[in-house]
């Protein structure tokens with residue numbers, strides 16, 4: 013099981029500072045969608061250049077032009093790129109094809125997918141690397157989480173790795189770990205606390221115990 017730090021509400025210098033503080037405890041750093049909107053793929057490029065040993069995920073949430081957008085994120089240095097599960101199969105296929113050429117990985121974000129089980133089976137058959145259940149900020153504000161959806165994808169996905177994101181905190185991490193995803197994604201649960209290295213270290217330890 014791996015830990016991904018999601019950086020969403022920061023600029024590039026703040027992102028670099030945060031990564032320095034918690035780098036020993038994380039496996040992947042996510043350049044979040046708001047960061048890419050604010051700073052462009054330059055954020056991915058600069059973070060990869062400064063932290064070459066960390067895997068960098070570009071959370072582009074691609075919805076169309078899968079091949080082209082994966083190519084641009086790959087050129088910037090991303091190791092993993094996200095595509096939305098609600099996109100057309102052709103978009104996901106294009107993303108996977110380009111990722112294979114570039115030796116990169118594709119994560120499909122299942123945010124807003126209605127029938128998680130059926131769509132996860134279809135997406136798994138498209139050869140993606142990760143399938144991630146996700147309660148985004150707007151769903152979190154309505155009190156939702158993705159714990160049940162994680163159990164669903166764990167049951168039906170045969171080939172891809174499984175991941176979960178959305179409002180995971182130190183207190184809820186044990187419940188997530190119990191369901192055994194391959195990857196746990198945490199944003200505010202680390203970036204929003206006072207002692208970030210301490211919380212990241214505790215999360216790392218809990219994840220490594222399993």
Ligand SMILES: O=C([C@H](O)CO)[C@H](O)[C@H](O)COP(=O)(O)O
Nearest residue numbers: 018045148178179180198199200
């Ligand atoms: O993908 C995300 C969200 O849609 C904003 O871009 C977050 O990175 C993801 O939800 C993880 O962050 P937290 O929910 O703060 O843990």
